[in-house]
Amino acid sequence: MPVGVIESLDHEARGTTYAEGKKVFVDGALPGEIVEYASFRRKPNFEIAHLVGVRSSSPFRVKPRCDYFGICGGCAMQHLELSAQIAAKQRVLEDSLMQLGRVRAGQILSPIHGAPWGYRHRARFSVRNVPTKGGVLVGFHECRSSYIADMRSCAVLPPHVSDLLLPLRELIAALSVAERLPKIDVAVGEYCTALLLRILEPLTGKDEDLLRGFADRHGIVFYLQPKGPDTVYRFYPVPGPRLSYLLPELGLEFEFRPTDFTQVNHAVNRVLVRRALRLLDPQPGERIADLFCGLGNFSLPIACSGASVVGLEGSQALVERGRENAVANGIAGRVEFVAANLFANAPESLAALGHFDRMLIDPPREGAIEVVKALSDEGPRRIVYVSCNPATLARDAAVLVNVKGYSLRAAGVVNMFPHTYHVESIAVFDKACPRGIPSPAGPVT
Numbered sequence: 001m002p003v004g005v006i007e008s009l010d011h012e013a014r015g016t017t018y019a020e021g022k023k024v025f026v027d028g029a030l031p032g033e034i035v036e037y038a039s040f041r042r043k044p045n046f047e048i049a050h051l052v053g054v055r056s057s058s059p060f061r062v063k064p065r066c067d068y069f070g071i072c073g074g075c076a077m078q079h080l081e082l083s084a085q086i087a088a089k090q091r092v093l094e095d096s097l098m099q100l101g102r103v104r105a106g107q108i109l110s111p112i113h114g115a116p117w118g119y120r121h122r123a124r125f126s127v128r129n130v131p132t133k134g135g136v137l138v139g140f141h142e143c144r145s146s147y148i149a150d151m152r153s154c155a156v157l158p159p160h161v162s163d164l165l166l167p168l169r170e171l172i173a174a175l176s177v178a179e180r181l182p183k184i185d186v187a188v189g190e191y192c193t194a195l196l197l198r199i200l201e202p203l204t205g206k207d208e209d210l211l212r213g214f215a216d217r218h219g220i221v222f223y224l225q226p227k228g229p230d231t232v233y234r235f236y237p238v239p240g241p242r243l244s245y246l247l248p249e250l251g252l253e254f255e256f257r258p259t260d261f262t263q264v265n266h267a268v269n270r271v272l273v274r275r276a277l278r279l280l281d282p283q284p285g286e287r288i289a290d291l292f293c294g295l296g297n298f299s300l301p302i303a304c305s306g307a308s309v310v311g312l313e314g315s316q317a318l319v320e321r322g323r324e325n326a327v328a329n330g331i332a333g334r335v336e337f338v339a340a341n342l343f344a345n346a347p348e349s350l351a352a353l354g355h356f357d358r359m360l361i362d363p364p365r366e367g368a369i370e371v372v373k374a375l376s377d378e379g380p381r382r383i384v385y386v387s388c389n390p391a392t393l394a395r396d397a398a399v400l401v402n403v404k405g406y407s408l409r410a411a412g413v414v415n416m417f418p419h420t421y422h423v424e425s426i427a428v429f430d431k432a433c434p435r436g437i438p439s440p441a442g443p444v445t
Contacts, residue, residue: 013421030058060084072149075419101394109412116418121188191241282307286357296322303334346370367392
């Protein structure tokens, strides 16, 4: 059995060692450990292996809380103490900026983090009838597999959602469409919890009665999606609380639909918005752009500062939701939402809107390369970039620093997904000034 000394974690939280000149990625191994492993995938330059045994354990190794850790693919780091998880993510961010972008942050921001359990307010369960495992399974996929994990609880879901896993198996098994219901989306709001069923065949009257009874017993709301996303509708109960989340410090409430993008971790999102506002430092009377704005998660808070905000978003549905939320929160006069494809038409979209004093960018995993390339010499003096992919952040940072004349003032991680290897981050870019002259955009704190 091969034995290796684990040197570090890679971007998927796998331990790395070397054997015969090749890098070996070992699932479940931690830095500093001496481990036995078995390779299951061999390539000319690397191998991927399972952990077989730990001869010398890391002081940061802990017992995973979830019984399904290592089987379910939802988490990758439950065996690593939480502060060490955050440190590992910080290293991924810094390494990405240096190795991929050739840039270094002037300041490392303190990490944003929150409760490590019960935080996941959005989820997608896969559904499959597996007679060899006792019938219908509902849950996440197994590690590196299309199979569904036989999970009966989940520690990162809110407890009341975790408690639905077994009742959902029984419910779906009783439906006529059990074989034609491939997924369930979960959305937890402040005042209700919604389950969106993707159904590929119409429900019978009996099916509908079963759903109503389940909703009444468990206090949830069912939505149905018979075809594409535009066909989603609230099935039962129709009256009652709507999905929403709060930013209490600003007195804002955001209504959303189960298909809308919202942050998974509501508590960390509150801290993230607070940090982004402090870093952006919008001033009354300034004109601020919020790119990839979604339903206004940052746009509305920025507008509360007294600045004028233009939010650009590719989804027309989210643009409409942003407008509705601005009206509902009484700040429609200070924020404008515009539908724009910032991947294909960034230069035209930005040019049509004119000059902005500051800019917030919160793109999907693909990053914002077309946006940063399109910035003119008269671009915003400060940019706050919220990222869910260190690699594309590093790529875009290289353009901002080396081509567009910005300095990377600060960067830090956001632990939006504890126990997973997903690295969210926030970075601040200022128009570069001569040494010794303060940034016109203000200090970074």
